[in-house]
Amino acid sequence: KLADVTTKAVAALGRWDTLHAGSVQLVNNFGNVLLRLPALSDPKNYAGLADDAGEEEHLSCALLAGTAKSAHTVLERLNGIMEELAGVVRQQERLCLDALAALGPAPDVHVVAAPAGSTLSPAQMVEAVEDSWYMCRDELCLKYAIVAQLSPAMPHEKFESLRAVFNAGVNLADTWQSVTTLRNMA
Structure with missing residues (x-):
């Protein structure tokens, strides 16, 4: 039973990684849109394209509307991925409960702490499942806080600092030994 839970936890962590990569790409796409806004908002940039006076402003407005x-659309897709990441975190929480239940109501400390051959001990497996949940849960909270601040009206410098924090989240897994161990079980 515990081995099944651990296998599901490894799969959930893999799903997290895939969704995280997609969310990073969407945040980067949003940054590309932000970079275009200053040039698109200046009607003077359309002077060579306009036949009539005042047409520059019309072109600027039309392109700004399309860019907005x-x-x-990018933010909608990003919010969709955030919901999927939240689903992974809920699954991981259930797996933590299943892992603890697999140990039994009053497990013998010597039994659960002893490694079974070259594999992890039951206690280490439960710890790895819990740590992966903690890591993803905390990272999800951070990502939600960042996504809530994204706006087409935000200064690009602020976006860059938020993007750096958002993209760096994936490295958290490398600092948790038990999560690294769980990843290696795949």
Whole structure:
């Protein structure tokens, strides 16, 4: 039973990694949209394209509207991935409960702490499942806080600092020995 839970936890962590990569790409896409906004908002940049006076502003507005729609679409897709990441965290929480239940109501400390051959001890398996949940749960909270601040009206410098924090989250897994061990069990 515990081996099944651990296998599911490894799969959940793999799903997290895939979704995280997708969310990073969408945040980067949002940054690309932000970079285009200053040039698109200046009607003077359309002077060579316009036939009539005042047409520059019309072109600027039309392109800004399309870019704003693109930004909105990226944010919608990012929020969809965030919901999927939240689903992974809920699954990991259930797996933690299942892992603890697999140990039994009053497990013998000597039995659960003893490694079974070259594999992890039952206690180490439970710890790895719990740590992967903690890591993803905490990272999800951070990601939600960052995504809530994203706006087409934000300064690009602020976006860059938020993007750096958002993208760095994946490295948290490398600092948790038990999570690294869990990943290696795949």
